[in-house]
Amino acid sequence: MTNFAKAAFGRITDTKPGDVRAEEAANGLVHVVSLILTKTADALIDPKLVLSWLLTALGAPGAMIGALVPVREAGALLPQLALARRVEASPERKRFxxxxxAVQGLAALGIAASALLLSGAWAGGAIVACLAVLAVARSAASVSYKDALARTITKRRRGAITGLAASVASVTVFGVGLLMAAGLFEVAVWPLAAIIAVAGGAFLLASVLFLRLHEPSGDTEGADDDGSLSALVDPILTDAQLRIFVASRAALAVTALAPPFIVMLTAASGRSALNELGPLVMASTAASVLASYVWGRLSDHSSRQTLMLAGALGAVVFAVVGGLGIALGGLGGAFGAAAAIFAAQIAYEGVRAGRKLHLTDMAEDAFRARYTALSNTLIGIALLAGGLFGLAAEQFGPAPVLLVFAVIAALGSALSMGLEEVQQKD
Structure with missing residues (x-):
């Protein structure tokens, strides 16, 4: 066990039997470094920013650019229900x-190669196809990660690990954004392709590192059922707490949908959103740096309270921003837009930390992968439906949509009050 691992995760005093407790500090280090690599890579191939700019520069059709975010989000969430049983039957979740x-890394390298070798619709089609492969691979990683975390790290320490990794990754991305904003980094096709290739390498390195996780074998039988679709969806019908969690998470998903509408308000004030991109990226990453670890530690104490507070914060932020948008016709330039993005990102980080820890701690070992897959599949459907807000913004403007988001976030906060304090359970 390294001194760094001891310092970061404390002395292991848990008296539960098994090798996992003795190796928990080393496991924590593997989790943190692996997550730093993958979270950084995720940000470097962000479809909302990097890939959309890349396809625009390559002359890809607008329909392909518009497909980037739906392909990424739906591809990462919708397949998870089909993968859940395979994960439950695996003696080691870390392999999934x-x-x-690893597949995400190869797909990212494919995106980089497509950008360098192709142009126009050919480049757009190849990049969207690679992104679809990446998204499906991400779904396999997502549905298995909570199980791997729960089997290797004890309660009340998991949030600190995920929060620390998110904060460190945000610092890295902030540095890249700062170089771009300062003009020290040329924003062109080949440098972005190189960054995406680096992201691919980070995914591959994380894959190799994660195999060093000390994970106990067992729990391969899962639930006693026939593996049918009805058995897979049964938890949402029989577990009231899961229904409340999914409902609150669906409502709080507006914290993920809001930033593009804030950018639209920036453009509404007569400024180009692209001209303000550097400050907005830095504001978003700065919020992640400051908030991720704090929200993670709070989630270790009570993920329920984290969801309540983050939802309430999101409601206040969206109400203020939407109200200012209506009153002023915008956000008053780069400073106002950056402040709005900063506050919205803090709320989003809270929702993200709270819902991940709550689901991890509420589900039993044999059902965790299934609960994760079922929850993510339902949220994936909700996010697809959330695309209708874009049509509403075209008709009524982004400010009224943000006011609607404020009401929905408040509803999500209220629904979270009905959740149990799962961190207090043995």
């Missing part, structure tokens, strides 16, 4: 995560 990360 490692394979998923």
């Amino acid at each position: 995560w490692a394979v998923g990360s």
Whole structure:
């Protein structure tokens, strides 16, 4: 056990039997470094920013650019229900995560190669196809990660690990954004292709590293059922707490949908959103740096309270921003837009930390992968439906949509009050 691992994760005093407790500090280090690599890579191939700019520069059709975010989000969430049983039957969940990360790395390298070798519709089609492969691989990593985390790290320490990794990754991405904003980094096709290739390498390195996780074998039988679709969806019908969690998470998903509408308000004030891109990226990453670890530690204490507070914060932020948008016709330039993005990102980080830890801690070992897959599949459908807000913004403007988001976030916060304090359970 390294001194760094001891310092970061404390002395292991848990008296539960098994090698996992003795190796928990080393496991924590593997989790943190692996997540730093993959979270950084995720940000470097962000479809909302990097890939959309890349396809525009390559002359890809607008329909392909518009497909980037739906392909990425739906592809990462919708397949998880089909993968859940395979994960439950696996003696080591880490292998699913490692394979998923490796395939994401290869897909990212495919995106980089497509950008360098192709142009126009050919480049757009190849990049969207690679992104679809990456998204499906991400779904395999996502559905298995909570199980791997729960089997290797004890309660009340998991949030610190995921929060620390998110904060460190955000610092890295902030540095890249700062170089771009300062003009020290040329924003062109080949440098972005190189960055995407680096992201691919980070995924591959994380895959190799994660296999060093000390994970106990067992729990391969899962639930006593026939593996049918009805058995897979049965938890949402029989577990009231899961229904409340999915409902609150669906409502709080507006914290992920809001930033593009804030950018639209920036453009509405007569400024080009692209001209303000650097400050907005830095504001978003700065919020992640400051908030991720704090929200993670709070989630270790109570993921329920984290969801309540983050939802309430999101409601206040969206109400203020939407109200200012209506009153001023915009956000008053780069400073106002950056402040709005900063506050919205803090709320989003809270929702993200709270819902991940709550689902990890509420589900039993044999059902965790299934609960994760079922929840993510339902949220994937909700996010697809969330695309209708874009049509509403075209008709009524982004400010009224943000006011609607404020009401929905408040509803999500209220629904979270009905959740149990799962961190207090043995």
